[in-house]
Amino acid sequence: MARSQLSPHSGAAQASSVEAGEGRSAHAGPRVDHFRLENGMDVVVIPDHRAPVVTHMVWYRNGSADDPRGKSGIAHFLEHLMFKGTHAHKQGEFSHLVAELGGQENAFTSYDFTAYFQRVAREHLGTMMEFEADRMTGLNLTDEVVAPERDVVMEERRMRTEADPAAQLDEALNAALYTHHAYGVPIIGWGHEIETLDRQDALDYYRRFYTPENAILVVAGDVEAPEVEMLARQTYGKIPARGEAPLRRRPREPEPRAERIVKLADPKVEQPQFERIYLVPSAHTGEKGEAEALDILAHHLGGGQTSLLFRRLVLERKLAVSAGAYYYSDALDDSRFYVYALPAEGVSLEELERGVDEVLAELQRDGVSREDVERAATRLVADAVYAQDSQASLARWFGSALANGGTVQEVLGWSARIEAVAVEDVAKALKWLNKRRAVSGFLLKDQAAA
Amino acid sequence: MARSQLSPHSGAAQASSVEAGEGRSAHAGPRVDHFRLENGMDVVVIPDHRAPVVTHMVWYRNGSADDPRGKSGIAHFLEHLMFKGTHAHKQGEFSHLVAELGGQENAFTSYDFTAYFQRVAREHLGTMMEFEADRMTGLNLTDEVVAPERDVVMEERRMRTEADPAAQLDEALNAALYTHHAYGVPIIGWGHEIETLDRQDALDYYRRFYTPENAILVVAGDVEAPEVEMLARQTYGKIPARGEAPLRRRPREPEPRAERIVKLADPKVEQPQFERIYLVPSAHTGEKGEAEALDILAHHLGGGQTSLLFRRLVLERKLAVSAGAYYYSDALDDSRFYVYALPAEGVSLEELERGVDEVLAELQRDGVSREDVERAATRLVADAVYAQDSQASLARWFGSALANGGTVQEVLGWSARIEAVAVEDVAKALKWLNKRRAVSGFLLKDQAAA
Numbered sequence: 001m002a003r004s005q006l007s008p009h010s011g012a013a014q015a016s017s018v019e020a021g022e023g024r025s026a027h028a029g030p031r032v033d034h035f036r037l038e039n040g041m042d043v044v045v046i047p048d049h050r051a052p053v054v055t056h057m058v059w060y061r062n063g064s065a066d067d068p069r070g071k072s073g074i075a076h077f078l079e080h081l082m083f084k085g086t087h088a089h090k091q092g093e094f095s096h097l098v099a100e101l102g103g104q105e106n107a108f109t110s111y112d113f114t115a116y117f118q119r120v121a122r123e124h125l126g127t128m129m130e131f132e133a134d135r136m137t138g139l140n141l142t143d144e145v146v147a148p149e150r151d152v153v154m155e156e157r158r159m160r161t162e163a164d165p166a167a168q169l170d171e172a173l174n175a176a177l178y179t180h181h182a183y184g185v186p187i188i189g190w191g192h193e194i195e196t197l198d199r200q201d202a203l204d205y206y207r208r209f210y211t212p213e214n215a216i217l218v219v220a221g222d223v224e225a226p227e228v229e230m231l232a233r234q235t236y237g238k239i240p241a242r243g244e245a246p247l248r249r250r251p252r253e254p255e256p257r258a259e260r261i262v263k264l265a266d267p268k269v270e271q272p273q274f275e276r277i278y279l280v281p282s283a284h285t286g287e288k289g290e291a292e293a294l295d296i297l298a299h300h301l302g303g304g305q306t307s308l309l310f311r312r313l314v315l316e317r318k319l320a321v322s323a324g325a326y327y328y329s330d331a332l333d334d335s336r337f338y339v340y341a342l343p344a345e346g347v348s349l350e351e352l353e354r355g356v357d358e359v360l361a362e363l364q365r366d367g368v369s370r371e372d373v374e375r376a377a378t379r380l381v382a383d384a385v386y387a388q389d390s391q392a393s394l395a396r397w398f399g400s401a402l403a404n405g406g407t408v409q410e411v412l413g414w415s416a417r418i419e420a421v422a423v424e425d426v427a428k429a430l431k432w433l434n435k436r437r438a439v440s441g442f443l444l445k446d447q448a449a450a
Numbered sequence: 451m452a453r454s455q456l457s458p459h460s461g462a463a464q465a466s467s468v469e470a471g472e473g474r475s476a477h478a479g480p481r482v483d484h485f486r487l488e489n490g491m492d493v494v495v496i497p498d499h500r501a502p503v504v505t506h507m508v509w510y511r512n513g514s515a516d517d518p519r520g521k522s523g524i525a526h527f528l529e530h531l532m533f534k535g536t537h538a539h540k541q542g543e544f545s546h547l548v549a550e551l552g553g554q555e556n557a558f559t560s561y562d563f564t565a566y567f568q569r570v571a572r573e574h575l576g577t578m579m580e581f582e583a584d585r586m587t588g589l590n591l592t593d594e595v596v597a598p599e600r601d602v603v604m605e606e607r608r609m610r611t612e613a614d615p616a617a618q619l620d621e622a623l624n625a626a627l628y629t630h631h632a633y634g635v636p637i638i639g640w641g642h643e644i645e646t647l648d649r650q651d652a653l654d655y656y657r658r659f660y661t662p663e664n665a666i667l668v669v670a671g672d673v674e675a676p677e678v679e680m681l682a683r684q685t686y687g688k689i690p691a692r693g694e695a696p697l698r699r700r701p702r703e704p705e706p707r708a709e710r711i712v713k714l715a716d717p718k719v720e721q722p723q724f725e726r727i728y729l730v731p732s733a734h735t736g737e738k739g740e741a742e743a744l745d746i747l748a749h750h751l752g753g754g755q756t757s758l759l760f761r762r763l764v765l766e767r768k769l770a771v772s773a774g775a776y777y778y779s780d781a782l783d784d785s786r787f788y789v790y791a792l793p794a795e796g797v798s799l800e801e802l803e804r805g806v807d808e809v810l811a812e813l814q815r816d817g818v819s820r821e822d823v824e825r826a827a828t829r830l831v832a833d834a835v836y837a838q839d840s841q842a843s844l845a846r847w848f849g850s851a852l853a854n855g856g857t858v859q860e861v862l863g864w865s866a867r868i869e870a871v872a873v874e875d876v877a878k879a880l881k882w883l884n885k886r887r888a889v890s891g892f893l894l895k896d897q898a899a900a
Contacts, residue, residue, distance in 0.1 A: 072701075168708065
């Protein structure tokens with residue numbers, strides 16, 4: 001998902017409890033507390049009293065891009081293994097309890113972080129913390145659970161990728177865009193490396209990254225900070241500090257200099273597709289305001305059916321049945337700006353790419369107007385406000401931002417920064433849409449093999 | 451260089467001294483001794499009494515593909531630093547001595563190995579060994595020599611790559627072919643990583659890889675094995691064993707599935723160029739006879755002016771001013787098969803690529819004849835025999851083969867294996883020339899920017 005749909009709006013910051021109010025934005029924002037336990041674990045509390053439920057999440061500042069070289073997939077594999085029981089609680093006990101309490105649970109692994117969450121009635125928050133704290137250090141891994149779970153992951157990979165040409169093209173595009181940085185390796189890992197992951201790999205990884213200094217507790221829901229703090233001290237607070245947070249070793253991608261094209265033809269392709277990915281700064285690597293300008297640019301160029309790409313290619317020229325653009329601002333390292341189009345019947349991908357390039361040339365030539373920027377900003381901020389209706393979205397905004405080195409204040413200030421983007425900022429951001437920084441992908445129906 | 455020009459011909463093997471003679475090949479081959487010192491260092495002796503000189507080489511089984519991730523260029527940087535003096539001999543002393551003795555010296559870093567050599571009059575062999583053994587463990591690195599030498603390497607990179615569009619395209623092609631394996635990283639390293647290499651990085655790398663268990667001594671020239679053995683024991687033999695050879699950690703490239711194209715346009719380009727690289731097995735990763743079949747295939751397809759590519763594209767169709775193919779068999783991991791063509795005046799690279807693809811389609815359709823295979827084998831073996839006139843080439847064949855896990859016997863058996871390649875072996879090897887396994891490169895003159 002693009003950051004444009006992931007961030008709540010702005011507000012003025014206060015010392016430790018941060019509340020929207022006197023900022024330039026008129027929207028009401030969440031009141032957010034952020035503190036740190038003595039063992040180094042961050043805690044973020046987002047009170048939301050609309051219903052008597054809580055969303056309890058623990059985020060670890062390690063994702064697939066931190067997988068040791070040759071052990072790709074270990075972050076995601078360990079996420080699976082975290083459900084295999086601890087010395088205190090046998091396999092399935094935690095999940096069974098959540099289900100019995102009428103709650104929900106899940107976990108996800110991204111390039112930059114891994115997170116676990118449960119949503120339960122407010123009175124069970126302490127129990128969730130007990131179980132989650134227990135599996136931060138008490139995981140019990142035996143060969144009997146590791147080997148079958150590896151088969152599960154291999155099957156997951158087969159289902160998602162091996163059988164899907166579009167997913168295969170995505171893997172090849174990412175590998176061509178990130179030739180050196182680990183964003184070029186799929187989150188789930190390369191199959192031939194997943195196959196070799198064993199109990200010792202999982203334990204080494206677990207001991208390296210699953211520490212209080214590397215974790216962020218995010219609680220959103222029908223609670224206030226003092227209660228969360230008390231419960232967190234009784235559970236997570238008892239885990240001894242390791243001394244320091246684990247190091248993330250990530251080589252930087254060299255400056256791209258050549259245009260790259262990736263073509264995949266397969267008889268299973270039903271809808272051909274053109275896409276292009278540009279290597280661009282993220283909110284974390286960009287200069288001040290750069291990610292926000294790219295957010296505006298992506299929305300103006302390709303956000304929805306009023307965007308430039310959609311109007312030109314779908315509505316006016318009938319070259320495409322769909323077209324758009326999006327940008328992932330939320331990444332620890334240099335990130336991706338996507339442009340895509342699906343051809344109309346009888347239109348070749350080469351013709352479609354020329355059409356996309358003409359729209360991009362028009363944008364480079366004419367730039368954006370003040371109205372374009374304001375329209376995009378209004379829409380992005382409104383989307384963010386609506387998205388806050390979801391308690392899980394609220395919790396994710398803060399968790400992912402903190403996992404990537406951001407602060408609560410930065411998250412709360414996002415709308416104000418979006419509204420402050422000027423025409424010149426977007427004009428400057430256009431420099432990133434250079435083919436030398438890009439990989440173009442062609443997904444084709446293989447007629448010969450069909 | 452292609453292995454086809456790197457390997458001497460065959461012969462029958464004897465116990466420890468290996469001599470050509472009773473093998474199926476009629477050519478006279480070198481007599482080669484191979485033994486191991488007690489500390490694990492391999493020694494290869496190739497007597498060559500045509501002149502009273504010796505070539506003394508030490509090979510280490512580590513190259514740029516063993517550089518730790520994020521420290522690219524460290525193998526090559528350390529090769530430079532090996533000339534910076536030891537605790538026993540100050541900077542420049544060794545090189546000065548070689549020059550005074552009327553000798554030559556050099557060093558080179560490859561993907562898979564690093565080597566140092568001197569050629570001197572035969573009576574100075576023992577002195578060379580003393581100095582080379584001394585710098586295997588006695589290197590004296592201070593910040594005063596490390597920092598300026600890093601600038602020298604940065605300048606070397608600027609000269610070779612930053613100013614040369616063809617070199618930039620090569621870097622981009624390799625990075626696109628090897629998205630996961632370190633052959634995708636330039637031997638010299640990425641500029642932004644070279645800049646960060648410091649004394650500690652160099653020392654860590656030196657201590658890890660510069661050990662007797664990881665080294666191979668190759669002496670070719672006017673000596674016999676007993677003398678070399680005696681001198682080696684007095685010098686290299688005194689270095690304590692480390693206990694085991696260092697581990698080379700190399701992730702394997704995932705199976706390629708998408709065709710990739712890389713385009714680089716630059717106003718400095720004088721001669722546009724089309725090239726394609728296929729990911730294929732090496733002599734080390736392939737099945738028995740596979741690398742030899744690829745050697746024959748490369749020669750038939752693109753070795754010189756009688757090759758299929760040259761005849762079709764240059765002589766008959768006048769699409770190209772030059773065209774050819776080559777194969778690097780000599781690699782520890784999966785290797786590269788190149789096809790290239792330079793367009794004639796007025797021919798576009800797209801037209802030229804179509805021409806290349808037509809030649810490849812013809813080859814896939816018609817295969818090769820028994821005469822084609824025999825002609826290629828005869829030529830490859832003859833080239834290898836002629837190349838043995840160079841003492842340095844002789845020494846390099848054995849050093850590079852042993853550094854990549856090969857044996858003296860395998861090197862000596864190369865010609866016999868080439869002569870044993872059958873038409874069906876080449877037909878089978880053709881399966882590797884599949885676009886899904888390939889990256890195509892277009893080097894273009896940027897007219898707009900010119």
